[in-house]
Amino acid sequence: MRRIAIFTDIHALLEPLDAILKDIKSKGIDEIYSLGDVVGVGPNPKEVLNLLKEYNVKNIMGNSEEYVLLGGDAFDYFYHKNKDRYQEWTNSKLDNDDIDYIKSFKHSYELELGGKKIGLCHFINDVRIDYKKYSTWSYQDSLKKNDDSAIKQFYYANSKEQLDLINSKKDSNDKKDLGYVSCYKDPILGGHTIDYFDEIFQGHVHFASYVEDDNVKVTTLRGCGIAFEEKLVDEAYYLILEETIDGYNKIDCYVKFDRDKMLDTIIKSDLSSKCDILKYVNGPKLYNRVLFKDSSYYKLGEVIESDNWNPNGKDASEMGGFNFSTFDKIFRWLIRGDTICDCFVPDDAESICVDEDKGVFRSNKIILYNARVVDDKEALFIYKNSKLPDYAYYKALAGAAIRGYEKTCFKLIEDKINKDNVIDCLKDFDDFVKPEGSSGLASNGVEVYNKVLAKLNEIKNS
Numbered sequence: 089m090r091r092i093a094i095f096t097d098i099h100a101l102l103e104p105l106d107a108i109l110k111d112i113k114s115k116g117i118d119e120i121y122s123l124g125d126v127v128g129v130g131p132n133p134k135e136v137l138n139l140l141k142e143y144n145v146k147n148i149m150g151n152s153e154e155y156v157l158l159g160g161d162a163f164d165y166f167y168h169k170n171k172d173r174y175q176e177w178t179n180s181k182l183d184n185d186d187i188d189y190i191k192s193f194k195h196s197y198e199l200e201l202g203g204k205k206i207g208l209c210h211f212i213n214d215v216r217i218d219y220k221k222y223s224t225w226s227y228q229d230s231l232k233k234n235d236d237s238a239i240k241q242f243y244y245a246n247s248k249e250q251l252d253l254i255n256s257k258k259d260s261n262d263k264k265d266l267g268y269v270s271c272y273k274d275p276i277l278g279g280h281t282i283d284y285f286d287e288i289f290q291g292h293v294h295f296a297s298y299v300e301d302d303n304v305k306v307t308t309l310r311g312c313g314i315a316f317e318e319k320l321v322d323e324a325y326y327l328i329l330e331e332t333i334d335g336y337n338k339i340d341c342y343v344k345f346d347r348d349k350m351l352d353t354i355i356k357s358d359l360s361s362k363c364d365i366l367k368y369v370n371g372p373k374l375y376n377r378v379l380f381k382d383s384s385y386y387k388l389g390e391v392i393e394s395d396n397w398n399p400n401g402k403d404a405s406e407m408g409g410f411n412f413s414t415f416d417k418i419f420r421w422l423i424r425g426d427t428i429c430d431c432f433v434p435d436d437a438e439s440i441c442v443d444e445d446k447g448v449f450r451s452n453k454i455i456l457y458n459a460r461v462v463d464d465k466e467a468l469f470i471y472k473n474s475k476l477p478d479y480a481y482y483k484a485l486a487g488a489a490i491r492g493y494e495k496t497c498f499k500l501i502e503d504k505i506n507k508d509n510v511i512d513c514l515k516d517f518d519d520f521v522k523p524e525g526s527s528g529l530a531s532n533g534v535e536v537y538n539k540v541l542a543k544l545n546e547i548k549n550s
Contacts, residue, residue: 089330089331089332090119090154090201090329090331091115091116091117091119091328091329091330091331091550092117092119092120092121092328092329093108093112093115093117093119093120093121093194093326093327093328093341094120094121094122094123094208094289094309094326094327094328094329095108095120095121095122095123095292095309095312095324095326096122096124096125096128096150096210096291096292096309096310096311096312097120097123097124097125097150097228097291097292097309097311097312097314097512098122098126098127098136098311098312098313099124099125099126099127099128099129099130099311099314099365100126100127100128100129100130100132100133100136100178100406101130101131101132101136101312101313101314101350101365101369102132102139102313102350102353103198103313103346103347103349103350103353104137104313104324104343104345105126105136105139105140105312105313105324105347106139106342106345106507107313107324107343107345107346108312108324108325108326108343108345109139109143110250111326111341111343112143112326113143115328117414118144119283120143120144120145120146120148121145121146121148121197121208122140122145122146122147122148122149122152122294123148123150123208123210123289123290123309124147124149124151124153124193124209124210124291124292125150125151125152125210125211125291125292126140126147126150126152126153127153127156127178127190128151128152128153128155128175128178129174129178129364129368129545130153130161130354130358130365130368131353131354131357131365132353132511133178133180133181133182133186134182134183134186135470136503137182137186137189137473141189146194146197146503147192147193147194148193148194148195148197148208148209148210148317149190149193149194149195149210149395150210150215150291150292151163151215151216151292152178153190153193153220153384154215154216154267154270155175155178156175156178156179156182156190157187157190158267158270158360159263159266160172160175161263161264161266162216162263162264162267163219163267164219164220164263164264165219167284169418173360173361173373173401173469174359174360174361174364176360177358177359177360180432190196193209193275193367194274195209195214195270195274195275196209196217196276196277196278197207197209198280198285199279200286200336200523201329201331201335201336202331202332202333202336203334203335204286204335205284205285205287206250206285206286206287206288206289206290207277207280207282207285207287207288207289207512208283208288208290208328209276209277209288209289209290209293210275210290210291211224211290211292211293212245212277212288212290212306213227213241213242213244213245213284214240214245214267214271214276214422216267216268216270216271217253217254217267217268217271217293218244218250221244221356222241222242222243222244224292224293224534226241227241227293229464231297231299232490233389233463234475236301237300239299239304239306240302242282242306242406243281243282243283244278245276245277245281245282246276246277246279246281247274247281247286250425252267253268253393254271254275254295255272257269257272258272258304264357277537282303282306283304284306285304285530286305287304287306287307288306288307289307289309289327290303290306290307290308290309291308291309292308293308293315294309294310294311294315294316294368295308295310295311295316296309296310300336307327307338309325309326309327310325311325311368312324312325312326312361313325313345313350313369314368314439315367315368315369315370320370321369321370322345323342323343323344323345324342324343324344324345325340325341325342326341326343327339327340327341328341330332330365333338337423338545342364342487344375344406347369350369351369351371351372351442352370355371355372355430355432355457356457356458357458358458359458360392360460361415362374362430362458363415366531367469369382372432372433373429373432373433374414374415374430374431374432375412375413375414375415375431375432375433375449376412376413376414376418376428376429376431377413377421377428377429377431377454377456378418378421378422378424378425378427378428378429378462379409379424379425379427379429380424380425380426380427381425381427381459383408383425386427386456386459386510387456388429388456388457388459389455389456389457390455391434391453391454391455392410392453392454392455392456393452393453394409394410394451394452394453394484396408396409396410397409397438397452399440399450399452401440404442404450407440408450408452409444409450409451410450410451410452410453410454410460411442411448411449411450411454412431412449412450412451412454413448414447414449415446415450415470415473416447416473416474416475416550417447417475417476418447418470418474418475418480418482419444419467419470419471419474419476419488420446420447420476420480420481420483420484420487420546421487422467422470422484422488422491422493423486423487423488423490423491423521423528424463424528425462425528426491426518427459427461427462428459428460428462428463428466428470429456429457429458429459429460430456430457431454431455431456432454432455432457433451433453433454434453434454434455434456436453437451437452437453437454438451438453439451439452444538445477445550446476447476448471455530456529459508463493464492464493464494464495465495466492467488467491467496468493468495468496469497471488471496471499471500472499475530478504478509479512479516479525479538481500482512482513482515482516482517482520483516483517483519483520483521484500485497485500485501485505485513485517485540486516486517486518486521486537486540487520487521487528488500489527489533489539489540489541490521490523490528490529490530490533490534490536490537491528491530491532491533492530492532492533492535492536493536494532494536494539497536497539497540498540498543501540501543501544505544505547506547507547507548507550510544510547511548514544514545514548515529515543517540517541517544522537523537547550
């Protein structure tokens, strides 16, 4: 009788993958399937691929692998969610052999166990094309309704409606239609609708779920080593299907892994952004700090301790210590330097939240990692990911102008400034900082500052 092991959503985390593969091997199982998303977001894409090869894992494409092969243009959510930034980092770690290996992945598998038809895929609503009408988000919303809408959305896969849409774009040369072309050449689940199967196993959403109707069962596996909704995961997960005479048994398997090593790898990596992966693993809170590279406090990978810590001070100047912010609030701090670092607070540090809305935090101890230069491109990325009170952008605009981030400033003006608020903006812009005497003044700061000021006055007088 066959025994097979299934796991999903590694997301380039080496430690949980290593733990489950060793456990699977110890049980004498050599038929192993990954349901996709083995790369993307995490710090070890190449090492994960090498380990999958070593254990001869049969791989299914996830959306993270599709990003590698199809590119961001095929996914209309890709750029406005800044996935291009993360994907650029992942791609930089992969060589031609890695890409060729990913190309060998299938989009689904059809198996038979104990006379039962089984389908394996990343997500029934094909991630190559079906990220609007039916998606991970619509599935989660449907589950909350506690009715049959969750399984109903899966009947759209390979339905006449979907196949007509795929056929209409099968010959397209537009990069935006690459997913449809791929689906035409290699349809998910062999082109079958879900009721062809007795049960389908999928991943993608990172949490475990189960839905069924009179025709088919759909089991969604928990991510191998990641958390969902801030639940701590210190055990990696995989599933064994053990064949019987008239079907199969499902055995949930949980394996301890070196979580501390995994977190240390993430923190010390040069990932372009650690926010998502630390959220997935329920890791330590990630902050950021902006400073000048020639600052005496520019020390990476070691605890920096303040010599003037006074948490009972009435204002920031009296509190001392080090200021830092969350990534979605750090935009207002760009005036403070030419370098942004990931900032972590040691367990034995004292820290206080000065102003949560503006993202102002202070501590007597910090550790800095992953320093990168802030230029106009980086500043624009930071701005696009920012979530500040509207009024806070006015002073932040002045700081960005002083630093010479012209494209960033004019994008902010386009998005945030209009006839109704320009007077308030001009007041804060003028009150906050001026080029003369500013320690943060860039070589083109005066020029950009004046251009921005002229644009604001133009809006005012229009």
